[in-house]
Amino acid sequence: MSLDVDYSSGVATGTPKSASKLPLILSVAVTVVSIAIYLLFPHDGLTMAIIGYLLTPIGATLALALGQSLDVSGRRSVWYSPSKGLITALKILAVVGFIIGGLHMWDIATIVAAA
């Protein structure tokens, strides 16, 4: 435990920082790609169904976890402004991801059960 650092000056020279949009972008991207895979590709291919399953719900959940981590660690700085809306959006997307994932799960189950 050292008090060598002059925190009074260090903290005062920061700049305001808002919550990172990266997790939201990732979450939207994986959700859109997952929907696209479901709509664009034939439903008899296991590979695309598994990719869709990995994107949603797992990819969307990872984006939520990343968002929560960045938010929690961001709060160490007095310059950080947390965004409740962003975390709520990530949570909604994670739930939506699970629903979309259900479509891929059905395809995987059908393909494997038919093989």
Add this chain to the structure above:
Amino acid sequence: MKKLSALLLAFALSLLTLSSLPAAVADDLFPAQLTAQGQRAVQQIGDCVNSRRDLQVYYLIDGSGSLKETDPQNLRAEVLATSLEQLAPKDESLKVSYAVGTFGSSFRPLKSKWTSITAGNATSEADWFRKTIPGLTGEGNTNWEAGLSGAINALASAKAADPGACQVVVWLTDGGIDVGKSKTNYSYEGESIGNICGTNPISGSGGGDAIIDQLRSAKINVIGVLLRNQAVMSALQSKDPNGYKGLNSAMSFMLPIVEGNGSVDGLAFDYSSSSFRCGSSNSAMAAGAELVASDTLQLGLQFARVVARSNNGAPASVYGDNPAHFMIDKGVAYFDALIASKNWKLVNPKGEVISSPTSGVKAALSAGAYLVRVPIRNGADQGEWSIQGISHTQADVFLYSGLQLKIAVKNIEAGKPVGISGQVVDKSGNPADLSIYKSSDIRLTTFNESSGVDGEVPLQLNPATGTFSGTFTPAKGMSKATFDVSLTLVTQSGTKLSPLTLQVEARVALPPEYPHIQGSGLELTTLTGVDGVAKGTLVLEGSNLNDGQVCLSNPVIKIDPTPSRINGFKWSKAGAGCINVPQGKTVSVDYEVSNKKQSTGLTTGAIPAVFKATVIGLEPIGQDISLTFDSKMLINETKRWAILIGLMLLGLAIPLGILYFFGWLNSRIMWGEGIQRVAVPVWIAADGSLSRRDGKLSDGIGAGAAKGEYDWSGQATERVRSFDDFWSDGSNSGTVSVKGRASRNPFGDPVVIATASAGTRVISSLGGFHNGGREGRIGVDVGQAWFVAIPESSILNSESGPYEATAVSYLRHDAAKGNGQATDRNAAMGTNSGLALIENIAADLRKPAVDSSKPPKPPKPGKKKNGKKATAVVMPAVANDPFSGGYGTNDYGSTSYEAGSVPQTPPNSTTSYSAESNPTPPSSGDNSNPFGGSY
């Protein structure tokens, strides 16, 4: 005056010259009218629809972003919608269905399920276009290859389900090919054209099988619709001449793609020739037609013309201006008028107004042009019609006879003449009287699978009864006779109606000297599941006249509902080689096929065979034996549901695990990095209000802990899993152990628990009454945390409070806020409803002990973990700590208070304090309350 006239004439001529120059260039590359090949395509569509009465239209629609500029009013949606309404059959004798796909950077099915259009649903289906197409501008670039490949797959599936249907692709685009890989280098586009056409315009090399040939060979006509917005092109030419040239060049390649051959501008691809051949084309293949429209009105008109021609409409001569005229003769059942004007009246020969935009026979409006279909009711409707308010160039009229051909063909044998007879019927199904026409001519044209048109056979027609007959001799070696019957009619005024055509396909039987197959082909049992086998027996029947032989080749699968599995069929039993078939005997040949890939639907194929008769002079005859079987997917439902449940559980468990793991990672407490701490001796009254015991004010900023009283403590850049706060106010001391953990709510913030040491209760910043007040919650950010530690003895010693306590508060130093940071904290603490928990704590302490042998377990300092390892964070004694030498702690042991500044006993109802030395805790809300809500 002469000078003025000459000037005007010169000006008009110069304008004409200027406008005609680019138009002349454009006419070759972008023909405004249907080319001969385009007319052939339209004729083929009409012939096919008339013969088969079953049409599948696949709309392949450009969804690129450029449509926002080329069609800002989304008129293409109306054009396509109206085309669908026009295609709707007027009676049940014709079946029309459609599906839709879009392309941009890639292909995407928009409406993959084939939907039948009927008179009843045409409007609602057309409305789908009106609603959907305007939003279709986000598909990226203009990847023709992806679009055409997608259409081929969609049409192949439809063909498998309905093998007899005529198929047409309506391919609408507004720009040149652009695969989106480079804005200046067209090599990628050249490669893509190579894939479509089999020839790369840049390298000249072949790209293997041409994609477009798959459409042509499958008899799928392509109507390519190029929306070439002149205003946009002109603007581009001024703004970016090179970009204009490149786009113009790329656009020009649509013509050869659609029609097989055509003029191109090879600039973008360094292609020197002025024309380009794309894929193969012969008379046995389907033809294509390109429509080029400079604006959406033109597009609507062009499209309506093609639809009318495809429906066998014959263009009538329109003459005169305002009114424009046209003739309706006997033998015309109805006509379509396409009028490019807002105000018009359609008047019959008797002078009656039959239709206008607002009255009479209903006219459909499409992209600025009206389309009206008028039935000819009686003789009053025959004669010269007029369209008031327009010139002859503003109207197209298409005439229909409403007649149909019916034909009977029986017992076709290869090499032997066969009688053909038929009947022309009117729209009610009654025999047609063809004598009302000026002339009527019927022909029969035979086709050969490999070379196309084979020959023409004369037929005899009786105009009065509408019957016809003739003799046709299928060539030896033919397995299937294909011929067209075509009836051409000319009305009394000389208008030539579109030929009525009927295409007939009939299996050709073998002559009696040859062995033949029993039935019409080999039909196998249903192929079910991956382990299933489709079985069947081909029975070869010997001739009654002589012995024979049948030489069988391996079966070939041609159409399957899942095209990707066509190469996966395994024939465990199949005829191979030549089999002797004795006279009058039968020979059975077993066939068994399986496939490890499942599907559902009809599979068709053929067994190439050569039939031989052991008679001198009779040549072997090659014929394909048709092969069909159904496939059915077999799914183990138990397995499917078990897998689904497993996947769902895994799909829940993995995300929950991820969230818990991250929650655990995030539960490391944010200690250090600017953290300041203050410990203040306070009174906490029974109602939860706080007041300082030392009577100090806060350095001129009001009552409460001033910012200057906070000291630096616990600085560290690493986050810790736990730490201990050894608090002391001189008279009381203890430990509050702070420990973080993941929340049990997967979406919740990490939980940080502050646990008081034995003999102390705690109220913390996030409140909660846990374990009798021995535990409280604070946030994961210590900078937001505070707690009030209350020795149990102080509660037990005072019946109704106030009680001695120590408030500990943490701040993350923000120099910008200055003293306000402490003031805000004081307010936050003073207004926190959790302080009222003191009542619960007091009640808990005073309740009769149930089991005093089991006191709450104190925390174990030294076994805490700091991220990866256990660490205890110890509050430092700071030399300049305003509390260290006063009522703070020093080395967490000895305490010293300045005499006279600290009350030794709490104020209560039985003890009185002097105003100078023993401040009485003020009531909540009082300005003197250091943690009151007045801030």
